[in-house]
Amino acid sequence: MKHHRNLFDARSLHNDTRLLFKLKLLLGTVCAYGGEIPLTNAELAKRMGTSSYRISVLLQKLVCEEIVHYDVRGKLFFNQYVFIKENEDIGKDDLYAKNFVFFNSESFLQEDRNVQRLVLHYVGKELVYLPGNFRWGHIHDLYGPLGLLNIRTRKEALAVLKKAEKYLKMKIYKDNFQVLNVHQEWLDMGEVYSEGAELWVMKQLKKHRFCCDFLSRKAVWQIAKVMEDYYAKFDYEYATEIFDTALFQIQKNKMRSQNFFKLIYREDDEYIVSDEKNELDEISAYFRAVMESAELNYAVQLSFDLHEINRKKQMAESNLFSDDQITQKNQEIIEEANQQYEKVWDKLRQINRHWLDRFRQDPEWFIKHAYQIKFLPDPILEIKTEIEKALSKQNRKNWAI
Numbered sequence: 245m246k247h248h249r250n251l252f253d254a255r256s257l258h259n260d261t262r263l264l265f266k267l268k269l270l271l272g273t274v275c276a277y278g279g280e281i282p283l284t285n286a287e288l289a290k291r292m293g294t295s296s297y298r299i300s301v302l303l304q305k306l307v308c309e310e311i312v313h314y315d316v317r318g319k320l321f322f323n324q325y326v327f328i329k330e331n332e333d334i335g336k337d338d339l340y341a342k343n344f345v346f347f348n349s350e351s352f353l354q355e356d357r358n359v360q361r362l363v364l365h366y367v368g369k370e371l372v373y374l375p376g377n378f379r380w381g382h383i384h385d386l387y388g389p390l391g392l393l394n395i396r397t398r399k400e401a402l403a404v405l406k407k408a409e410k411y412l413k414m415k416i417y418k419d420n421f422q423v424l425n426v427h428q429e430w431l432d433m434g435e436v437y438s439e440g441a442e443l444w445v446m447k448q449l450k451k452h453r454f455c456c457d458f459l460s461r462k463a464v465w466q467i468a469k470v471m472e473d474y475y476a477k478f479d480y481e482y483a484t485e486i487f488d489t490a491l492f493q494i495q496k497n498k499m500r501s502q503n504f505f506k507l508i509y510r511e512d513d514e515y516i517v518s519d520e521k522n523e524l525d526e527i528s529a530y531f532r533a534v535m536e537s538a539e540l541n542y543a544v545q546l547s548f549d550l551h552e553i554n555r556k557k558q559m560a561e562s563n564l565f566s567d568d569q570i571t572q573k574n575q576e577i578i579e580e581a582n583q584q585y586e587k588v589w590d591k592l593r594q595i596n597r598h599w600l601d602r603f604r605q606d607p608e609w610f611i612k613h614a615y616q617i618k619f620l621p622d623p624i625l626e627i628k629t630e631i632e633k634a635l636s637k638q639n640r641k642n643w644a645i
Contacts, residue, residue, distance in 0.1 A: 245279070245440045246340035247272035248324040251311075252368025254361040254392045262353055265364075267292060267302050268324075269343055271312065273436055275322035276444030277471065278480030281312075283443065329476050341368040345433040352411070358393045358400075359407045365392065366412060366423045373426045382420045441468040452491040462515060463508035466527035470535055482594060489538035490531065504530065536602075540613055543595050547621050550588050557581035592623035599627040607634050 250256065251268055260268075270291060276282050285303070289296045303320070306312040313321050326340040344367065346352050352360065366372045370379045386393050386401040395401060405416050413424040445468045446456055474483040494501050507527045515523045560577040603610050607630075610617065614631050617624060 245272070245275050245277075245325045245438050246328050247343055247368070248326050249339065249341045249369050249371070251324040252341050252364045254365035254369070256309075257361045257364065258394045262357075263292070263294065263298070264302050264305065266348065267299070268306070268311065269347060269436075271306075271322045272325060273343055274439050274443055275325050276440035277327075277475045277483065279321040279323060279325050280444065280480070281320040281322055282440065282447040327476070329472060339371060341371065342373070343436040344430065345436060346411070346430040348436075349433065355410075356404070356407065358395055358404045361393055362386075362404055362408045363411045367426055370423070372412070372423050373431060378425070379423045380420060381423065384419070441465075441472060444468075445471065448487060448491060452488070452495055454491070454495075458509050460508055460510050460512050460515070462512050462524055463510070463527050466524050467508075467531050469528050470532045473532075474535065477598065478594065482591065486535055486538050486542055489542050490534045493538055493541065494534060500534070504534075536609065539595060539598070540616060543592065543620055543624065544616065546588050546592055546595075547619075550585065550592070550621055553581050553585045553588065557585070589623055592621060596624050596627050599624075600630065603627060603630050607631075611635060611638070 247269070251272065257265065267288070270288065271281060274281060274283055274288075281288075283291075285296045285299045289299045292299065303312060307314070311322070311324055313323060315321065328340060347364070352363070355363075366379060371377055372379055381392075383398060383401050383405070385391060386404065387395045387397055391401075393401070393404060395404065402416070405414065405421055408414065409416075410427075411430055412426060415422045415424070442461070442464050445464050446459075449456055449459070449464075471483060471487055474486060494504050507523070507530060517524055557578055560574040560581065563574055599610065610627065610631050611634055614635060617628060617631060620628075
């Protein structure tokens with residue numbers, strides 16, 4: 245996950261304290277799939293060098309600004325992120341802001357806040373560090389009630405521009421200015437890379453009682469690659485459900501867990517990576533196979549859920565006209581059941597779409613699990629049809645032999 249450029253818009257930074265902006269940068273660095281923050285308030289506070297209470301207060305402010313939100317389960321999500329899949333070409337609409345180290349340097353943090361905001365705006369929002377991506381600005385647009393900065397006069401604007409030249413390569417004219425780039429010394433300090441995927445995977449592994457103290461970081465990255473692929477193809481909720489189901493299956497099956505443990509509990513330098521053998525790829529391949537198996541178990545569980553929802557709805561419908569009080573209660577049950585049914589139905593349709601894509605690449609897996617898939621409900625109809633066609637074709641070949 246990367247920081248969204250809007251996070252650095254100077255207009256949105258007018259009321260930010262240094263601590264609040266540092267928190268925004270941290271949230272963008274640690275946010276994972278769907279923007280989920282896999283750290284507790286105490287962990288955020290420790291990284292920020294402040295108290296949990298202070299973090300809670302700042303987060304409430306960010307909720308009001310719609311920069312973060314909490315879901316119904318109380319999970320914290322960061323809204324100002326851009327999802328970039330590893331090794332994928334970045335389009336114009338996917339441009340993101342780099343979190344440069346100098347943003348948190350003592351030199352920069354001691355600058356006047358308007359200087360900070362101007363630099364952050366042109367580096368983070370306008371991306372002037374990209375080759376040839378220079379920007380023009382009018383001096384009168386920097387000040388006044390509608391100005392980019394929180395200043396009132398032209399004199400103040402010119403003073404800010406002069407101080408900003410310490411960080412930005414600029415040309416200042418009578419009425420306007422040109423921002424060409426960032427001075428190399430600040431870029432050379434590097435950038436802070438995202439930790440979100442690694443932190444999220446570690447959090448889920450701990451949730452399923454994996455011992456993470458001796459876990460290889462390289463193994464975590466390989467697991468994260470599989471999750472990233474699922475998240476890119478589907479949504480946060482579905483990918484998370486499958487991921488959790490996969491980890492549950494590993495812990496439930498002793499043989500499977502032993503095989504997995506042998507792959508992930510090693511020192512980073514113990515993995516063989518060569519043209520003949522790549523043990524890191526074996527981790528992601530193994531976990532992907534478990535995820536695919538988890539999808540089938542998830543689909544079976546959803547079919548049970550669908551049956552139970554139907555049963556609850558039918559019972560409510562049979563007692564619908566007993567008396568006024570019961571009728572009202574049953575109507576509420578029916579309405580709730582309809583909503584639940586639609587939600588589960590949509591999930592099954594999503595699985596069906598994904599399976600159709602996978603079937604074209606690997607029909608053998610579906611043929612192997614044809615019996616289990618056969619009894620899944622109607623949203624899985626298309627994949628059932630494809631499996632039946634493949635089985636018929638296979639049988640014809642066998643008869644011909």
